[in-house]
Amino acid sequence: MSDVMLRLENIDKFYGAIDVGVHAVKNVSMDVAKGDIIALLGSSGCGKTSTLRMIAGFEATSRGKIHLAGREVQNLRPVLRNVAMAFEGYSLYPTVTVRENIAFALKSTNLSAQKVAEKVKEISDMLEISDILDRSPMSISGGQQQRASLARALIREADLYLLDEPMGQLEPQLRTLLRGRIKHFIKERGQTAILVTHDQTEANALGDKIAVMENGEMQQYASPSQIKERPANLFTGTFVGEPPMNVFPATATLADDNIRLQLEGSLELNYPKSRFADEVCSKLIETKHVIIGVRPYAVKRGTNGAKATVIANQWLGDQSHIAASFANGTIVLVEHDRAAVSEGEDIVIEIDPSDLHIFDPHSGDALSHGRDLV
Amino acid sequence: MSLKLTNITKSFKDDLVLNQVSLSVEKGQTLVLFGPSGAGKTVLLRLIAGVIEPDDGTIEIDGLDMQGVEAEHRGIGMAFQNFALFPHMDAHANIASPLTARKQTKDAIEAGVQKLAKLLKIDHVLSHQPKELSNGQKQRTALARALAGEPATLLLDDPLRNVDAKLRFEMRLELPRLLKDQNATVIYVTQDYKEAMAFGDTIAVMSGHGIQQVGTPADIYLSPGNIETARLFGDPVINLLDVRPEKGAQGLQVQISQTPVSIAEGYSNAVDTDCILGIRPEALRFVDKDMPGAFPVIVEAETPLNEKTVNLMRTVNGRELMLSRPAGSPGPSEGEAYIAVNTSDAMLFEKTTGNRIEPLHAAAKSGDSA
Amino acid sequence: MEQVSTLERILRGIAISFVIIFFMFPILWIFLMSFQTNETILQVPPQLFFEPTIVNYEGLITGQLETAAGSLKIEFMGNLFNSLFLSTAAVIVGLILGVPAAYAFARLKFKGSEDIAFTLLSFRFAPPLLVLLPLTIYFQKIGLADTYVGLIWVYQLIVLPLILWIVRGYFEDIPADIEYAYRIAGHGFWSTFRKIALPLAGPGIAAAGLLAFIFSWNNFIFALVLASADKQPVTVGALAFITASGINYGQIAAGIVLSIAPTFALAMYAQRYLVEGLSLGAVKG
Known part of the structure; x- marks a missing residue:
């Protein structure tokens, strides 16, 4: 598994007892190459967020194995998996400023204060949040919170970056700009990332490969152009592409x-x-x-x-x-x-x-x- | 003039929301109120509907001053962003409510509801309670209710905002024709520039308590009044670069990426002033190095966007530029490249005011792009 | 969604049982007491097993109280009727006055509306004794003391603020757009109030009414001061069991069981509304 950063092997997730409860993720397998951005795409309830949470370790797998950077991690606590995650919701520490929230991710490194400040500036310029660094997370808009959460994840050194609907609350034009910047940022650093989104535009824009999910099943796992040219089924064909097929x-x-x-x-x-x-x-x-x-x-x-x-x-x-x-x-x-x-x-x-x-x-x-x- | 607003002013407590807004719409026409949230679009709609009163100014509908006329007597139909369906009545009763208010006969009500339900393809869910309807069905029910009273004035408050992308696209194609068939005067509020361009006979761009520009979609997109309006239309957003026009060997030019690039001769009055050059992303294209006006960039990322490909690039001076082109057209996804812009596609804005500089000769005006 | 281990499930069961026993014990004990005579009640140590008797209930229903010192006439059933009548009437009056007022406070923001609303609520904070003395004097002067009308009036001190604040929260929760939509469809102000606002605030109005009923039913001090024997509710009437020859615990227990039965049944029936009414509506105000 030299260049495979993440491997999911026959992952199942049941909410409730195994084989009895709600079958949220059904026998999902996939390989993620080092340096790739993978988009998990699907409508709400399709199992994409459960999959992400199992990779992060917030959710136990019911069956199957997760290999990350050469280790089997499905039984490891989240903090030991060396993944960075940007949350969809409000996950910033409310008692400190946005700047401290972002810098907090670098606390365990031995970087000098000056180096940390530089990194924070770079990433906050990229995400257009430099002007709110000294504000409290409570006083900024949902879109700004989302970007701050994204900054806190991307600034870290990690084997894998998990981005849960990172731009859902931004206006379309800003999204278009940030997609380019974020893609460049991730690619330049050779980071491996998994993006969860319900927006096929986002998946197409950022993903080297797209994993289309529906009903807990993987419908297709292929590059955007393959999905466009050879959709595996009617669902994938009509879900990906705007205007729709x-x-x-x-x-x-x-x-x-x-x-x-x-x-x-x-x-x-x-x-x-x-x-x-x-x-x-x-x-x-x-x-x-x-x-x-x-x-x-x-x-x-x-x-x-x-x-x-x-x-x-x-x-x-x-x-x-x-x-x-x-x-x-x-x-x-x-x-x-x-x-x-x-x-x-x-x-x-x-x-x-x-x-x-x-x-x-x-x-x-x-x-x-x-x-x-x- | 079917609807005429004159010097409308409205504040809530100490917040000035609308300042001296004047607008008029011809009968049967659609006016789109477009602008970012907080621009006062919804407030303006409510003032027209009569559910709130202006502090100052007059509203006339069909030549009658509406001051003191209650909402129920203004002959208006309205669809709300959050649908505002009556949650304790089924879809049928919701749609029928403008008809019951007019004390129509049972048969007339039934006929009216059925006709609209068929037209909007919701005749199979008429007995459903709002909470049993999908978002798309809710939105259609709300629309049917707004149309049921055959109002002379129709107010639509961002009705497609809360439905999913696919449905929004479908309705965007379908709705303008439906509205035309109603022969009503329509005020349509939206934050989506695509909807604004698709629906509007006229678009009124609102921001900062007032109206920035009123014009046809082509006026606004091709000849925006100022930088703010130019930025609000188009995705990716228009490229803006600080420039100082100068007279060069080839005529009027600006420096982009440390390369002279010709601009329209009509901008000669802007020579040696601080300006901002606006170039729509679709007006940029990849070219050979030798092509006149070609300037170097570094391509940083390629992000597909709805049948287009968007490239994020940097000039030699480190300024970001975005280029968009039809999906599948050739172009580098990273590294050094040369790009160019048609002289006629570059707009110039005054740096101090942000207003667009009208080129002196009409010949320089651009018709189509990319 | 987590997997629960067997041990955890058992511990949870024990904890819940403990809480239930803690809160239900007094009610259960009183229920048991109501089927015992004074003698068995006062035994030390208390007997868990005894010969049940319905003599207490008999006494209450016939109005004939048998004590060691002889027999005594009491008006328990009359009191029960008074409670029912006073509470129901107070709630009806409270709803008629309070619901439109709540709507006005929720929708028509006028100058000083917040202050007036808060003043009304503050009646709930003041100890009733504060108003009782002057009220008694005035009531006696204008002939309202010891009348149903007077009592129902005074009960508004309890009922009105409650209804006002709960119902107002519910009205505020109705999106204004829904009412606007009905107006624009061509319906007038009153029609909108009746057809949209009232039905949508229905659960809140029901909850407020129920709570107000329970609060009026449980009221003691107003009735104690302002009502004579034939207008007394059960709360005051129960004092009759404290006689010169001793306290009739058995009858008191039976009286309590009978008097809490209606409110208890009501509360059980409308549990969902009550919880909603208390947690949502009131907090939002």
């Missing part, structure tokens, strides 16, 4: 040596049969109905395709979001310029076969991705 029911038939996918609204896509695995192929023909997904940026306006009627065209300064009614539903397009179409106008939409994702309508599992078929 367009999904439509389609009918699959065999025509000559092609698999033909037919959407309402006269859009038809053909793939050579040979590109599908045999069992996927027979499954397609057998069930006949599939769900196809296409990301908004991959939907193009063109001359050769299906007709749709524009119902909204919203220019946001650097992007246009267009919604068009199509195939009994609505399809969303993203363009990077100010799109010159108006409401009520008919457009022709084109979808490149390579941008398509095909899902099983029952299990939701991805059957195939256009990229692999063309």
Whole structure:
């Protein structure tokens, strides 16, 4: 395990008795390489926070092993695990100033007072909290508390940094800036971090890999671009990406040596049969109905395709979001310029076969991705 | 003029919230009140609704002075940020309440509720109590209630704030059309610049007790009145650099990253004054070193953001810059690089006042970007 | 969520039993006493096992008190009725006056509203004896002494502040936006008060009413001074058991059991409201 910083091996978590209580985390395994930032992404109650708390040691594992920096730590007390954690809620010591809160994390090191002051200044400049260092945690806003908590975690030397929704309360523009700075800070120091978030934008921005969780199960553990291009199932596909993936029911038939996918609204896509695995192929023909997904940026306006009627065209300064009614539903397009179409106008939409994702309508599992078929 | 506010002033105890605010909206138009929290947007909405009274100034609806007119007689529909559903009544009764107030017949009430519920796709949950509704359903119920009385004036107080990102996106696409169909005069309050640009026929930017700028989305985004307004629109936020325009060999220029970069000739009156250069992140692009106007930066981080890629960079002088480009477009994720900006895309602000300097020739005005 | 060991569970059980015994013992003892004669009660050491008798209850219900010195007529059932009547009436009057006042204090912030509200609350702090003497004199002058009306009036000193402060907290907890929404939908002020504010503060009003009922029921000093025998509630009526020939513990116990029964039943029934009313509403005020 030379470059693996953290390894989770078949982790289970039950609240209540084992196999009887609430099964919050189900057989989760993952390896985190040294120097990587991993985003645990999911909606509330998906098990991501429980997983984080088990890694930190605030929560006992019901089953499974946790290896951290070459040690087996699942039975170790939190303080012995050498992890630094930024909490989502209010975890600052209320009786001392923000500065002392941050500097406190360096207390056990033998750094000189001057060195500590320098480090505090550097990190508080980065997180835009220099002006509140001498205030009491009680007197600052939620977003400022969050950043102070983040500063207190990042300033430490630790094997692993655990960040629980570190930017949930900040306004969007500040988030965008801080994401860049924090990513740079962590990467520059070669730190390994796990970020828990429900915000897919945050996960995409910061994560080298994203672990998508739902119902206590790991849905997919892959890089942001892999998740974007090859979502493992419908949940991952629609959860990651903003604006969300367009999904439509389609009918699959065999025509000559092609698999033909037919959407309402006269859009038809053909793939050579040979590109599908045999069992996927027979499954397609057998069930006949599939769900196809296409990301908004991959939907193009063109001359050769299906007709749709524009119902909204919203220019946001650097992007246009267009919604068009199509195939009994609505399809969303993203363009990077100010799109010159108006409401009520008919457009022709084109979808490149390579941008398509095909899902099983029952299990939701991805059957195939256009990229692999063309 | 369907709604006209003149010199509205309001304080709570010693806190001045609104100072001499004047606004007007044409019938059937949507005005977005946009600004950071604490700018007084919600207070202004409540003044129009008539649940609080202004200290000074007049509110006219359809030419009638509203002073002394109780909230229930103003012909207004309102949706609240926290929905404010009546917790002890089911969704049906909530939506029906503007109709029952008008003492309509049972059939008319039923028809009105059903029509809106269908339109907003909540007809299957009409018998639910508010606490049994999902956030999205609550928000739609609140909206249906606001629309039920077919009000001439519709006040929407950040109605999408408390719903999740996916639903917010869906409603952002759906709601403008719904509002247009109602043919009501709409005042829409939001803190989200995307919503403001998507909804507004006109946007009024509020901050510091008053209105900074009123204009169309394009006016505000492309020609912001001052730095504050420029900063409020756009994510990532606009890049701002201290510069001093000077006359160089190639014409008017500023120094960025110790490199001369041309700016529009129209700014000639700003030569040798302290200015702030504003460049939208999407107006910056990676270029070859040899390209005229290319200046060096160090790329520090790459963070994808909703179909865009954002790069955090530093100039030679250590100033931060952000660049955004379509996701998937080529660009370095770290290390040295050269970037450039179109001359027409750089805005100049006076350093002392923060006001934007209008370039002298209209030709320099930018139409589209990146 | 933690795993609880068996030992810990046992220790918890013991601790809880101890607390229950500590608090319930007096009530249990009185309950047992009410089924004993004076003789068995006064035995030393006390007997845990005895021949139960209902003679005490008989005496109370028939109004005929048998003592060593002879038989005595008492008005216990009348007292019980007085308690019921006085408390109920006091609470009804208190609610009619207090709920609108609480709404005004919660919603219409006017000059001096805080001061007035606090003054009303301060009646609860003053010892009742402070007001009793002047009150007695005035009541006698205007003919209110020894009348139900007078007593109900004086009971407002106990009932009103309680209702005012609890209910006000509940009104303040209703988001103003909900009332605004109803107004904007086209309903008037009174309609909003009746259809929105009252139902939403309902649990608080119920809790305040119940508490006020219990407080009035338990009141002793006002009734002792201001009421004569036929207007006396049970709290004062129980004094009759202290006779020249001794104290009738058995009857006192039976009297207590009968008189706490209604409030006890009420409190058990409305336990949830009471806890909410006390912990939320009142603290928030």
